Amino acid sequence: MAAGDLITSAANTWCPGCGNFAIEHALKDILGEMIAAGTPAEEIVLVTGIGCHGKMADYLGVNSFYAIHGRTIPVATGIKIANPDLTVLCCAGDGDCYGEGLEHLLFAAKRNVDITLLVHDNRVYGLTTGQYTPTSPLGFPGRSTPQGTPEYPLNPVELMIAAGATYVARGYTRRLPQLRELIRDALRHRGFSFLEVFQICATFYNQTAYYDEHACDLDPGEFPTADAARALRVAREWDYSRESRIPLGALYETTYPTYEERLAEHRAGTRDPVAVIQRLFAERT
Amino acid sequence: MPVEEFSVLIGGRAGEGINKASAVLNHLMAKLGRYVYMYYDYPSLIRGGHNFAIVRSADQPIRTHRDRVDVVLALNQETVRLHAGRLSASGVVVYDSSSVKEADGIAIPLDQILKEEKAPAITRNSGLIGAFCRVAGVPWAVVDEVFREEIPAHAEVNLRVARRAYDAAEERFQVEATDRPPLPVLTGNEAIALGLVRGGLETYIAYPMTPTSNVLHFLAEFAERSALTVVHPESEIAVILMALGAAYAGKRTAVGTSGGGFCLMTETLSLAGMAELPAVIVLGQRPGPSTGLPTYSCQTELLFARHAGQGEFPRLIVAPADVDEAYLWSARALDLAWRFQVPAILLVDKTLCEGGYSASFDPAVEVVEPPAPTEEPGEGPYLRYRLTPDGVSPMRTVPSPGAVIKVNSYEHDEAGITIEDAALSTAMQEKRRRKGEALARALEEYATVAVYGPPEARVGVVSWGSTVGAVREAAAGMPVRVVQPVVLEPFPAEAFRAAVAGLDRLVVVEQNWTGQLEQLMRLHGVGADARVQRYDGRPFTVDDLVARLAEVV
Numbered sequence: 001m002a003a004g005d006l007i008t009s010a011a012n013t014w015c016p017g018c019g020n021f022a023i024e025h026a027l028k029d030i031l032g033e034m035i036a037a038g039t040p041a042e043e044i045v046l047v048t049g050i051g052c053h054g055k056m057a058d059y060l061g062v063n064s065f066y067a068i069h070g071r072t073i074p075v076a077t078g079i080k081i082a083n084p085d086l087t088v089l090c091c092a093g094d095g096d097c098y099g100e101g102l103e104h105l106l107f108a109a110k111r112n113v114d115i116t117l118l119v120h121d122n123r124v125y126g127l128t129t130g131q132y133t134p135t136s137p138l139g140f141p142g143r144s145t146p147q148g149t150p151e152y153p154l155n156p157v158e159l160m161i162a163a164g165a166t167y168v169a170r171g172y173t174r175r176l177p178q179l180r181e182l183i184r185d186a187l188r189h190r191g192f193s194f195l196e197v198f199q200i201c202a203t204f205y206n207q208t209a210y211y212d213e214h215a216c217d218l219d220p221g222e223f224p225t226a227d228a229a230r231a232l233r234v235a236r237e238w239d240y241s242r243e244s245r246i247p248l249g250a251l252y253e254t255t256y257p258t259y260e261e262r263l264a265e266h267r268a269g270t271r272d273p274v275a276v277i278q279r280l281f282a283e284r285t
Numbered sequence: 286m287p288v289e290e291f292s293v294l295i296g297g298r299a300g301e302g303i304n305k306a307s308a309v310l311n312h313l314m315a316k317l318g319r320y321v322y323m324y325y326d327y328p329s330l331i332r333g334g335h336n337f338a339i340v341r342s343a344d345q346p347i348r349t350h351r352d353r354v355d356v357v358l359a360l361n362q363e364t365v366r367l368h369a370g371r372l373s374a375s376g377v378v379v380y381d382s383s384s385v386k387e388a389d390g391i392a393i394p395l396d397q398i399l400k401e402e403k404a405p406a407i408t409r410n411s412g413l414i415g416a417f418c419r420v421a422g423v424p425w426a427v428v429d430e431v432f433r434e435e436i437p438a439h440a441e442v443n444l445r446v447a448r449r450a451y452d453a454a455e456e457r458f459q460v461e462a463t464d465r466p467p468l469p470v471l472t473g474n475e476a477i478a479l480g481l482v483r484g485g486l487e488t489y490i491a492y493p494m495t496p497t498s499n500v501l502h503f504l505a506e507f508a509e510r511s512a513l514t515v516v517h518p519e520s521e522i523a524v525i526l527m528a529l530g531a532a533y534a535g536k537r538t539a540v541g542t543s544g545g546g547f548c549l550m551t552e553t554l555s556l557a558g559m560a561e562l563p564a565v566i567v568l569g570q571r572p573g574p575s576t577g578l579p580t581y582s583c584q585t586e587l588l589f590a591r592h593a594g595q596g597e598f599p600r601l602i603v604a605p606a607d608v609d610e611a612y613l614w615s616a617r618a619l620d621l622a623w624r625f626q627v628p629a630i631l632l633v634d635k636t637l638c639e640g641g642y643s644a645s646f647d648p649a650v651e652v653v654e655p656p657a658p659t660e661e662p663g664e665g666p667y668l669r670y671r672l673t674p675d676g677v678s679p680m681r682t683v684p685s686p687g688a689v690i691k692v693n694s695y696e697h698d699e700a701g702i703t704i705e706d707a708a709l710s711t712a713m714q715e716k717r718r719r720k721g722e723a724l725a726r727a728l729e730e731y732a733t734v735a736v737y738g739p740p741e742a743r744v745g746v747v748s749w750g751s752t753v754g755a756v757r758e759a760a761a762g763m764p765v766r767v768v769q770p771v772v773l774e775p776f777p778a779e780a781f782r783a784a785v786a787g788l789d790r791l792v793v794v795e796q797n798w799t800g801q802l803e804q805l806m807r808l809h810g811v812g813a814d815a816r817v818q819r820y821d822g823r824p825f826t827v828d829d830l831v832a833r834l835a836e837v838v
């Protein structure tokens with residue numbers, strides 16, 4: 001594919017009305033802006049999981065690592081360890097990174113690795129045709145839980161603030177101007193950026209009416225805050241199950257040395273393998 | 286009594302520094318220009334329990350230990366109880382008389398010596414080593430030199446204690462010095478680590494697991510000298526995924542684990558196969574199933590390593606037998622993994638990983654350097670999975686100006702975009718198959734099957750990995766040919782058949798009960814007539830094998 005085309009010629013197979021289209025176009029525009037502003041296109045890397053969200057790797061004309069289910073973050077971390085200058089964006093699913101690969105999410109936050117994680121939270125397994133995920137509400141009648149899921153959902157925003165993410169935000173695909181701002185901010189932030197995006201699954205969980213009715217904006221004068229306790233209070237307003245307003249926007253942002261910076265502090269020595277091995281031999285004889 | 290071959294066993298409770306003591310003994314024997322092999326036996330716990338090491342030395346290369354030892358160094362009564370029976374006819378127990386109450390031999394009153402020298406408890410081992418050196422006829426100047434090199438920060442106090450014990454003991458043997466320059470004694474883990482460094486390793490990622498944890502520890506320290514990045518992440522799943530991420534971004538990366546961790550890596554191993562991303566996996570075998578005997582040895586993962594991961598894809602599996610092969614093949618595994626964009630598995634075991642061996646290799650040994658990124662023939666955009674005659678696509682890594690590099694776990698087209706088309710799927714499967722064939726052809730350049738023994742032999746003994754060391758030595762007095770496939774996948778069938786040509790009878794020696802190498806041989810049309818197996822976690826000793834081979838050869 002020719003470098004420079006940010007949308008590939010791959011045939012798009014998302015369902016009509018899928019929230020992923022809005023994310024795709026926002027990403028295309030924002031990555032285009034970054035390139036226009038001087039970021040070399042080859043220094044942008046997209047890592048995706050497996051699920052409907054993962055198709056972003058096929059559709060966006062940038063470097064991409066279409067990984068396996070639940071595992072975007074360790075791949076992205078490896079890329080960052082190898083080359084801290086790269087801009088690394090993960091597009092993950094809610095089943096993908098809150099279920100299958102949850103441990104990596106916690107560790108990305110704990111390490112403050114400088115990657116941006118965009119979670120396509122449709123609160124359902126789209127690609128495997130409609131089972132509940134860790135953010136589906138209590139009682140969600142998915143295909144594996146026709147009588148309703150017996151589990152309470154996880155609140156990832158709360159979890160991420162607690163685990164040490166240094167940028168935590170929530171957006172919604174039908175609030176596009178705000179979503180674009182959040183994506184820009186998340187990519188700009190140095191450290192682990194967590195951006196949860198509510199998108200509807202047109203086929204298996206169409207929550208458009210609910211989100212439209214309940215979404216509300218955080219006061220931009222007050223948020224993002226670097227006060228984790230305040231951010232947590234807002235994060236807990238909605239528990240993903242009860243009826244409540246849903247605060248959107250950047251909740252939390254703070255600065256902290258990144259994982260790669262700390263790792264690089266320990267890197268020293270020479271790149272002459274034979275010489276270092278010979279020196280060791282001399283010490284051992 | 287002058288001796289050419291000599292073994293000393295040092296034993297005590299876990300936590301008493303047996304490992305360090307054996308390193309000092311290794312170094313002493315190496316200093317005398319002798320070849321060394323060290324066996325280290327310890328339970329999976331930190332304090333208490335019984336640890337022992339056997340340091341065997343000879344004036345010829347050795348790769349295993351014997352049941353018999355000439356000296357037992359006993360830090361506690363249990364060592365005498367467990368090991369006095371191993372003593373050779375002229376053997377002697379040297380013991381700490383402060384803690385050992387019942388023993389025949391040379392008593393060293395370590396409590397008293399330590400008290401008088403105002404020395405800390407940890408110098409107790411130095412006392413026994415000092416006494417040992419006198420018993421073995423090691424000149425004091427050598428002892429002095431080795432202590433200063435091994436314990437530079439606390440040499441004086443250790444030497445005072447060692448000297449007192451040296452004077453309290455008496456000479457029983459004259460362990461002969463040779464005029465060969467001393468060879469360093471390395472563990473298999475160290476040789477693997479150094480081989481990877483030689484091969485251009487830039488990143489090492491691992492989650493601790495015996496028996497390969499010491500590759501991680503060694504490289505984490507070595508990183509200060511060699512510009513390595515060493516990372517210990519949350520799990521083996523993260524380990525191997527990070528490695529593929531790093532490879533995608535251009536870093537030569539290796540990982541290390543044992544069977545349990547490798548189980549967790551298998552989904553990503555398959556990703557490496559599909560995405561054509563290279564990685565080297567150091568797989569140290571230990572007895573299973575499950576947690577098994579964590580600190581003991583076996584050869585049970587050959588077929589697992591060969592089949593791990595869903596789908597069909599080429600991979601390299603290499604099983605070195607000693608530190609020389611470990612160094613060479615670790616470097617080569619990196620090279621081949623990167624040239625053919627395949628996962629490579631260094632299949633080793635606890636015996637090799639944690640055993641000590643005199644290293645005769647030259648650190649500067651030739652390894653093929655990574656080829657510069659090939660520019661594609663002709664025009665057009667970069668295609669990560671360009672279909673080529675040998676199946677190997679030019680590999681570029683991010684960032685690469687002008688190229689969009691897409692790797693994909695789904696079946697994909699040349700550009701890396703997901704496809705489901707039947708014809709293109711076939712083409713891609715066949716591309717990967719051709720790549721495996723190209724790898725097999727490249728391996729023909731190397732000695733993938735080692736052969737030892739007289740040409741007129743009519744009986745062959747086939748073995749692999751660390752077991753080969755014991756087999757070679759046990760077979761030395763027998764009219765047999767020892768055959769060792771070093772590369773196990775792609776199986777060097779032609780070289781193997783040539784190696785066993787003319788033999789009337791084949792015996793396979795391996796540390797498992799399902800006969801994994803034997804099964805692999807059968808797959809390539811070579812059957813076995815007898816088998817010698819062991820699966821108690823302990824490596825074959827020379828004596829053990831001499832007896833068992835005599836029954837079947």
Ligand SMILES: Cc1ncc(C[n+]2csc(CCOP(=O)(O)OP(=O)(O)O)c2C)c(N)n1
Pocket residue numbers: 049050051052053054069092093094095096097120122124125126127128133
């Ligand atoms: C190890 C593994 N388990 C299961 C699957 C099957 N699978 C593919 S996508 C998916 C769920 C996708 O849900 P989500 O991550 O929310 O993505 P979405 O399709 O909703 O975007 C599952 C279970 C898989 N590919 N790999």
Ligand SMILES: [Mg+2]
Pocket residue numbers: 051093094095120121122123124125126133
């Ligand atoms: Mg989903």
